[in-house]
Amino acid sequence: MYARVENGVVVEVVELSGDPAQLFTAEIAATWHLASEEVEQGWLWNGVEYSVPIGPEPPEPSYEEQRQAEILARHPVPQQLEALTEAAENPSRPDKLNALLADIQDIKVRYPKPEQA
Numbered sequence: 001m002y003a004r005v006e007n008g009v010v011v012e013v014v015e016l017s018g019d020p021a022q023l024f025t026a027e028i029a030a031t032w033h034l035a036s037e038e039v040e041q042g043w044l045w046n047g048v049e050y051s052v053p054i055g056p057e058p059p060e061p062s063y064e065e066q067r068q069a070e071i072l073a074r075h076p077v078p079q080q081l082e083a084l085t086e087a088a089e090n091p092s093r094p095d096k097l098n099a100l101l102a103d104i105q106d107i108k109v110r111y112p113k114p115e116q117a
Helices: 063-074 077-089 095-110
Strands: 002-006 009-014 032-034
Touching: 063 095, 077 095
Parallel strands: none
Antiparallel strands: 002 009, 002 032
């Protein structure tokens, strides 16, 4: 496998039928480097070895994403549906729904909505 590199970034990875020096002009051949099968387009080449590019850190999850993740961790959707259905079919048994709503309120307190400027 060979990787074609431009400005230190892999732009193409292919199996060549021979040595790049014999297949291309010297200028083009200089852009091709032996690569392992794991190397992918977008990887970095420092002239010696390849590396996976390190992107920017992902943004912190919003308060909504944090709330949703916590609610789903505590109460998966089937459990939420069960609480709603049970309360709708038998209003004298709201225990599961009340527990769900109490947990949601607790989660909202833990992940408050940001104050608007």
